[in-house]
Amino acid sequence: MFSKILIANRGEIALRVLRACREMGIRTVAVHSTADADAMHVRLADEAVCIGPPAARESYLNVAAILSAATITGAEAIHPGYGFLSENADFAETVEAHGLAFIGPTAEHIRTMGDKITAKTTMEALGVPLVPGSDGELANIDEAREVAARVGYPVLIKAAAGGGGRGMKVAHSEGELAEAWSVARTEALAAFGNDAVYLEKYLDRPRHIELQILGDMYGNVVHFGERDCSLQRRHQKLLEEAGSPVLSVEERDAIGATATAALSKMGYRNAGTLEFLYQDGQFCFIEMNTRLQVEHPVTEMVSDVDLVREQIRIAAGEKLGYGQSDITFSGHAIECRINAEDPDTFIPCPGTVDVFHAPGGLGVRVDSALYSGYRVPPFYDSMIAKLIVHAPTRAAAIARMQRALDEIVVEGVKTVIPLHRRILADPEFQRGDYTIHWLENFTARNT
Ligand code: ADP
Numbered sequence: 001m002f003s004k005i006l007i008a009n010r011g012e013i014a015l016r017v018l019r020a021c022r023e024m025g026i027r028t029v030a031v032h033s034t035a036d037a038d039a040m041h042v043r044l045a046d047e048a049v050c051i052g053p054p055a056a057r058e059s060y061l062n063v064a065a066i067l068s069a070a071t072i073t074g075a076e077a078i079h080p081g082y083g084f085l086s087e088n089a090d091f092a093e094t095v096e097a098h099g100l101a102f103i104g105p106t107a108e109h110i111r112t113m114g115d116k117i118t119a120k121t122t123m124e125a126l127g128v129p130l131v132p133g134s135d136g137e138l139a140n141i142d143e144a145r146e147v148a149a150r151v152g153y154p155v156l157i158k159a160a161a162g163g164g165g166r167g168m169k170v171a172h173s174e175g176e177l178a179e180a181w182s183v184a185r186t187e188a189l190a191a192f193g194n195d196a197v198y199l200e201k202y203l204d205r206p207r208h209i210e211l212q213i214l215g216d217m218y219g220n221v222v223h224f225g226e227r228d229c230s231l232q233r234r235h236q237k238l239l240e241e242a243g244s245p246v247l248s249v250e251e252r253d254a255i256g257a258t259a260t261a262a263l264s265k266m267g268y269r270n271a272g273t274l275e276f277l278y279q280d281g282q283f284c285f286i287e288m289n290t291r292l293q294v295e296h297p298v299t300e301m302v303s304d305v306d307l308v309r310e311q312i313r314i315a316a317g318e319k320l321g322y323g324q325s326d327i328t329f330s331g332h333a334i335e336c337r338i339n340a341e342d343p344d345t346f347i348p349c350p351g352t353v354d355v356f357h358a359p360g361g362l363g364v365r366v367d368s369a370l371y372s373g374y375r376v377p378p379f380y381d382s383m384i385a386k387l388i389v390h391a392p393t394r395a396a397a398i399a400r401m402q403r404a405l406d407e408i409v410v411e412g413v414k415t416v417i418p419l420h421r422r423i424l425a426d427p428e429f430q431r432g433d434y435t436i437h438w439l440e441n442f443t444a445r446n447t
Contacts, residue, residue: 165235
């Protein structure tokens, strides 16, 4: 096992990794930008190294500075968290070339899944069902027209290098296709430096259901059930649940068996998430994330497994030591992402949090690096906390989340807490009756 790990991230996820390390008796190295000198992950780590100025590309994305920090502190492994360098295959490769362990999958698998077209063709070859669409990259608008006519409108033009919902445009009819094609390509080129696009049938009422996977270095792959992440705004998740209110145990077992068989064949190791759109009882793979997800705590709550601990054990070469039948689920979990944003306009609201009071009590978990007096810097993601609850049933989890949302206090910056309260009180949400389009309609109705 490692004796020292460098955490190449900030905020709540840096803290999350640090907590797992502490419990495993592993020393931690925090890295931080000058804007984060007073951050919680810096205060709580055993050692901390400043790696650059506030701009992420000069600090949290600065590979040379991060590797130097690892070398001077004698760290043996690097945990990338999510975002930043977590899905950067070159980074994973460089880390290993320096004789350190990268706590994640192989660079090759990160690269394969980082290109959504390769990801889809790889998964299809392994027997995973896809959304109907083009066979890979579209050569030109005429090909887009042909494929769209075959699968039927509406269609979605998506960037091969996409992420964060960018480079994605819907065309409801042939008349809208040329514009969707050119806007998606322009956006993709600007955001990712790659204008390759592909086409998918645009599903009108799917749920976003994803599967948490872990694999070790010896071909053992298991899944930890599903998360329903259908509540999204501009393709950004806001509230997640485990399990999904609509999936049966049989459906979970079936898609789980397909997914684990595919990843075992690939030799996939460490944590990964397969994202699906689910409509009319059908699963359609859309992408795979080769890292820990923001919403991993809901899975931890229902499966009682520390996923970060598992990631570290796997990277150290340990065997999983359990099989699919050892993984059981209990109760229901919900996560609300607390973003420092205006709850109506979603404009980020950085500033000083004058008062922070975390809710508590049975079944309540707060993953956050906040404290009273903390200044939310304007340079990074606006998520400042994750509020997670666990209870025996979905109804009890909703009641518990409502109670926790009443207790939480964040003063000084605007947050989406009022929006979460409205969602939790909504009868459709309470019935579990929602798709990926529900939240945008809900916010449009309520503002
Ligand atoms: P990104 O990597 O940018 O997050 P994804 O492929 O994961 O892109 O898609 C993000 C979200 O966009 C999905 O969760 C879903 O809400 C929506 N989406 C993606 N593909 C489709 C599709 N074919 N039909 C309808 N909605 C889609």
